[in-house]
Amino acid sequence: MAANRTIVEIHILQTMPPSNLNRDDTGSPKKAVYGGVTRARVSSQAxxxxxxxxxxxxxxxxxxxxxxxxVVEVLADRILR
Known part of the structure; x- marks a missing residue:
């Protein structure tokens, strides 16, 4: 019997208070233009x-x-069981 599975993918746009949630590879706060103003940006990884x-x-x-x-090794292991 196949298991019932639910897959949920969440996409979020959220305004955040002034803070430095994460930095880029140079140590600078990540930023983006939003509403015509440069604002802090939170990466998807964060x-x-x-x-x-x-x-x-x-x-x-x-x-x-x-x-x-x-993933190839995990799948191969499951198939060979």
């Missing part, structure tokens, strides 16, 4: 990691996907 960590707390581990660069 949102995704805490989201993944919260999912680990709230969702049954058997219902979570596997995040890996070694």
């Amino acid at each position: 949102w995704k990691r805490p989201t993944r960590l919260k999912f680990r707390e709230l969702v049954d581990p058997n219902q979570l996907g596997i995040r890996t660069k070694r």
Whole structure:
């Protein structure tokens, strides 16, 4: 019997108070023009990691996907079982 699975992808645009949430590779605060004004920008990585960590707390581990660069090895292992 196939398991029922729900896939949720979240895209967020959110105004943040003045802060330095993360920096680029040169150590400068990330920024973007929004509403005609240069503002601090939060990278997608800065949102995704805490989201993944919260999912680990709230969702049954058997219902979570596997995040890996070694997807071929993981699939091969499952197929050969």
